[in-house]
Amino acid sequence: MANKIPNRQVICETLVELAKEDRDIMVLASDSRGSAAMAPFANAYPEQFVEVGIAEQNIVGISAGLAHSGKKPFVTSPACFLSMRSIEQIKVDVAYSATNVKLIGISGGVSYGALGMSHHSVQDLAVTRAIPGLAVLMPADRHETKRMTEALVDYEGGAYIRIGRNPVEDVYESEVYEFKIGKAVKMREGSDLTIIASGETVRVALDAAAELEEAGVMCRVLNMHTIKPLDEEAIIRAARETGRMITVEEHSIHGGLGAAVAEVVVQNQPVPVSILGIPDEPAIAGKTAEVFEHYGISAAGIKRVALNMLGR
Numbered sequence: 001m002a003n004k005i006p007n008r009q010v011i012c013e014t015l016v017e018l019a020k021e022d023r024d025i026m027v028l029a030s031d032s033r034g035s036a037a038m039a040p041f042a043n044a045y046p047e048q049f050v051e052v053g054i055a056e057q058n059i060v061g062i063s064a065g066l067a068h069s070g071k072k073p074f075v076t077s078p079a080c081f082l083s084m085r086s087i088e089q090i091k092v093d094v095a096y097s098a099t100n101v102k103l104i105g106i107s108g109g110v111s112y113g114a115l116g117m118s119h120h121s122v123q124d125l126a127v128t129r130a131i132p133g134l135a136v137l138m139p140a141d142r143h144e145t146k147r148m149t150e151a152l153v154d155y156e157g158g159a160y161i162r163i164g165r166n167p168v169e170d171v172y173e174s175e176v177y178e179f180k181i182g183k184a185v186k187m188r189e190g191s192d193l194t195i196i197a198s199g200e201t202v203r204v205a206l207d208a209a210a211e212l213e214e215a216g217v218m219c220r221v222l223n224m225h226t227i228k229p230l231d232e233e234a235i236i237r238a239a240r241e242t243g244r245m246i247t248v249e250e251h252s253i254h255g256g257l258g259a260a261v262a263e264v265v266v267q268n269q270p271v272p273v274s275i276l277g278i279p280d281e282p283a284i285a286g287k288t289a290e291v292f293e294h295y296g297i298s299a300a301g302i303k304r305v306a307l308n309m310l311g312r
Contacts (some may be wrong), residue, residue: 001051006108007145007163008037008076014149015074016041020049025153026066026073030059032211033164036106043165044060054079059091066098072153077161079105080112083124094158095133102152105125108138109200111165112282113175117282121162126255128160129228129253135159135181136227138199143172144225147179149266155181162199164250167205167250184231190220193236193306197248198224198257200288202298205248208302218308219233227257232264239269246274250292253277276307 008074019025019041028050033039041117042049050066052059056077063073065085075082082105083090093245094101103122129136137152137159139145145163171187179185187202188209198206202223209219220242239245245265247258265273276297282292292298296305 004167005142006165006167007139007142008165008222010142010145011104011149012037012041014178016044017240018054018150018153018248019045019272022031022072022153024072026050026071026077028059028063028073028079030054030056030077032077032106035078036104038076058088060086061093061100063101063277064089064097064245066095067101068070068153072100072108072127073290074102074104076104076106077267078121079108079121079124080121083127083160084123086182087127087150090128090160091131096130098133099158101158102158103158106158107165108162109164110288113287113291114285115287120283122250122252122283123276124160124162125227125251125257128262129255135229137161137165137181137225138227138304139201139225140202140223140303141147141170141172143170143175144179145173148225151179151181164200164288167174168200171202171206182226182229182231184234185223185225186220186234187220187223190218190222191242192217192219193238193244194220194242194300195246195248196222196224196235196238196257196261198227199250201248201250204292204297204299205302207299208306211299211303213217215303215307219306224257224261228286230260231265235264239265239271244272246276246305246309247300248279248297250297251277253279272309274309276302
């Protein structure tokens with residue numbers, strides 16, 4: 001289904017609506033209100049918007065202070081900078097101090113494309129999921145972004161949420177479905193193999209499953225929108241019932257979704273797991289689709305891996 005609305009815009013629209021009733025909601029930007037699509041919120045609620053400027057470490061500390069004062073701060077900053085320059089503040093001021101801060105990493109993964117490794121954020125999940133007390137999430141489309149934002153307003157505790165820059169094709173027909181932080185969504189049933197994806201790769205996984213069905217392979221598809229806390233029950237059940245797994249992510253193959261799934265599988269229900277993502281190298285520069293295609297993060301790439309795992 002076509003979509004021309006980026007997830008960052010959906011976050012803004014949802015917060016604007018929720019802030020009508022909840023004046024504790026605040027948005028902070030690091031000279032990023034434009035790239036975060038937060039100008040409408042700043043215009044609607046100037047007293048609930050804080051422009052910190054290009055000072056990512058400070059923005060995390062300020063948001064923690066606001067949370068200690070009873071506010072519900074949402075930090076918006078490029079994922080590549082928020083997850084790296086501010087990681088000590090995230091660890092100490094947000095997680096260790098148990099503050100109710102939501103960190104929105106915008107233009108995540110390889111969204112910045114041609115700007116290369118300095119602006120790619122393909123290590124952020126590995127870093128943030130290792131921090132105790134910090135939830136880590138990635139919405140798959142605009143509908144899930146809306147449901148996730150609504151849930152995060154009421155979620156007590158720190159969270160890192162990574163979103164891309166451009167619109168992504170819908171995976172849900174509407175936002176009317178059961179969403180719960182820490183609970184995977186079964187997007188497609190299957191018994192031959194399970195594909196687990198998160199964020200923008202969920203659409204790719206569904207396309208791959210459709211192609212594999214034409215080849216006689218029935219793939220279960222799990223949308224693991226929450227990397228932490230991980231839905232271990234869904235992973236173990238899928239491993240037991242399908243016997244093989246492929247994980248697909250816009251992230252390094254080290255320390256991200258694939259690693260998290262493999263940790264669960266190897267300790268509970270050992271089955272073959274293939275991890276598709278960015279290899280241990282600086283990701284190539286290019287548009288998201290070009291980078292995905294280069295590394296096999298595509299329907300064709302997943303299909304090749306799946307057929308190989310099945311010995312076909």
